[in-house]
Amino acid sequence: EAGVVQSPRYKIIEKKQPVAFWCNPISGHNTLYWYLQNLGQGPELLIRYENEEAVDDSQLPKDRFSAERLKGVDSTLKIQPAELGDSAVYLCASSFGGQVDNEQFFGPGTRLTVL
Amino acid sequence: DAKTTQPPSMDCAEGRAANLPCNHSTISGNEYVYWYRQIHSQGPQYIIHGLKNNETNEMASLIITEDRKSSTLILPHATLRDTAVYYCIVRGRDDKIIFGKGTRLHILP
Numbered sequence: 001e002a003g004v005v006q007s008p009r010y011k012i013i014e015k016k017q018p019v020a021f022w023c024n025p026i027s028g029h030n031t032l033y034w035y036l037q038n039l040g041q042g043p044e045l046l047i048r049y050e051n052e053e054a055v056d057d058s059q060l061p062k063d064r065f066s067a068e069r070l071k072g073v074d075s076t077l078k079i080q081p082a083e084l085g086d087s088a089v090y091l092c093a094s095s096f097g098g099q100v101d102n103e104q105f106f107g108p109g110t111r112l113t114v115l
Numbered sequence: 116d117a118k119t120t121q122p123p124s125m126d127c128a129e130g131r132a133a134n135l136p137c138n139h140s141t142i143s144g145n146e147y148v149y150w151y152r153q154i155h156s157q158g159p160q161y162i163i164h165g166l167k168n169n170e171t172n173e174m175a176s177l178i179i180t181e182d183r184k185s186s187t188l189i190l191p192h193a194t195l196r197d198t199a200v201y202y203c204i205v206r207g208r209d210d211k212i213i214f215g216k217g218t219r220l221h222i223l224p
Contacts, residue, residue: 004158040216041214041216042117042202042214042215042216042217043159043214044214045211045212045213056211091158091159093158093159103149103161103164104159104161104212105161106158106159106160107158108156108157108158109157109158
């Protein structure tokens with residue numbers, strides 16, 4: 001069974017440019033998460049979806065970040081415009097339901113470098 | 116903020132048991148203890164979780180103290196491939212996983 005798929009794996013852009021990351025969760029997983037991981041730190045939740053609905057986006061910087069999960073499957077995270085401080089790894093995870101007893105499966109992440 | 120405290124790094128000889136401690140003194144009755152690990156350049160990988168009882172699976176064992184204020188993850192026969200950052204997480208009903216900085220485990224040949 002395929003795991004969580006993310007693309008691209010690496011992205012280098014100049015500041016003020018837009019960038020988008022794509023995530024395809026494990027088949028049948030209705031809960032999808034986006035995390036941000038800075039160097040030397042643990043991942044931090046940005047947004048959580050239950051099907052198409054964003055049920056927790058309290059940590060998403062809405063002035064420049066946006067996310068969507070049309071049709072409740074794939075998801076896209078966008079940054080516009082990117083800043084130097086956005087350089088990080090962006091992780092996508094999915095789970096079967098949002099219950100506390102369900103493990104989250106993580107993708108390999110997209111490493112973003114903003115120059 | 117993370118509700119757990121872990122040592123920043125540990126060493127373990129290859130073939131020996133690796134015992135990773137975690138303190139979670141403010142854990143509440145309905146919160147689970149989860150362990151994930153992250154190998155370099157990969158996403159975090161689920162290892163094990165428990166509520167009150169000790170748990171074992173094909174990867175590791177989880178020992179939770181009777182008062183639930185601390186736990187230990189045991190990798191019974193560590194290999195070089197177990198070199199990773201190990202995260203101990205207390206996870207409540209709202210499903211949020213809050214990662215701390217974890218323990219960087221070095222397996223020595």
